[in-house]
Amino acid sequence: MTQTIFMVGARGAGKTTVGSALAQALGYQFIDTDLFMQQAAQMSVAEMVAQEGWLGFRRRESMALQEVTQPSTLVATGGGMILAEENRRFMRQQGTVIYLRAPAAVLARRLEEYPENAQRPTLTGRPIAEEMLEVLAAREVLYQDAAHHVMDGTLPLLQVVEQILTVLQRETVK
Ligand SMILES: Nc1ncnc2c1ncn2[C@@H]1O[C@H](COP(=O)(O)OP(=O)(O)OP(=O)(O)O)[C@@H](O)[C@H]1O
Ligand SMILES: O=C(O)C1=C[C@@H](O)[C@@H](O)[C@H](O)C1
Numbered sequence: 001m002t003q004t005i006f007m008v009g010a011r012g013a014g015k016t017t018v019g020s021a022l023a024q025a026l027g028y029q030f031i032d033t034d035l036f037m038q039q040a041a042q043m044s045v046a047e048m049v050a051q052e053g054w055l056g057f058r059r060r061e062s063m064a065l066q067e068v069t070q071p072s073t074l075v076a077t078g079g080g081m082i083l084a085e086e087n088r089r090f091m092r093q094q095g096t097v098i099y100l101r102a103p104a105a106v107l108a109r110r111l112e113e114y115p116e117n118a119q120r121p122t123l124t125g126r127p128i129a130e131e132m133l134e135v136l137a138a139r140e141v142l143y144q145d146a147a148h149h150v151m152d153g154t155l156p157l158l159q160v161v162e163q164i165l166t167v168l169q170r171e172t173v174k
């Protein structure tokens with residue numbers, strides 16, 4: 001198996017954490033678009049947004065997606081990667097897309113515990129629990145549209161990884 005795997009989902013869903021463990025289990029290279037962009041630009045997400053607005057950040061993000069997509073690579077995307085139709089189509093065509101799904105309350109709890117504000121500047125200016133409700137209401141359909149597989153991101157880390165491995169194995173024997 002060499003197809004690129006893309007993790008999509010909201011902030012705090014576990015794309016980076018689960019993605020990194022899954023890449024290790026598969027012997028895949030791991031790339032996180034948020035980290036890749038921050039290293040390339042030598043700026044945090046918050047700095048990019050302050051200088052160029054969300055539009056500038058989204059442009060950079062779409063370019064990063066194209067740059068990092070290679071065989072035997074797992075790409076953990078940023079929570080808003082699915083906003084552009086072009087990105088959703090690209091990921092679906094280039095590989096297998098996994099949507100890590102979790103309710104707003106779980107996401108908000110994780111983000112309150114590990115805010116990482118430099119990578120996660122506010123999207124709406126609202127308190128985090130309200131923001132996640134609003135973001136999921138607007139994006140759920142887009143995550144679903146991008147995804148080949150929807151996985152439960154609320155399970156303990158190792159269980160999420162195992163369930164994704166099972167789904168990928170089923171895909172390769174088809
Ligand atoms: N299945 C899980 N169970 C418990 N905690 C988790 C799980 N997945 C992730 N976490 C925790 O939630 C926090 C956010 O996870 P992570 O950074 O992987 O999310 P993300 O989807 O990459 O978010 P972003 O879109 O901001 O990059 C981390 O501190 C991580 O340890
Ligand atoms: O949900 C979002 O729109 C974002 C999620 C993060 O991964 C970063 O890509 C950035 O903070 C934007």
Ligand SMILES: [Mg+2]
Nearest residue numbers: 015016034076
């Ligand atoms: Mg991440």
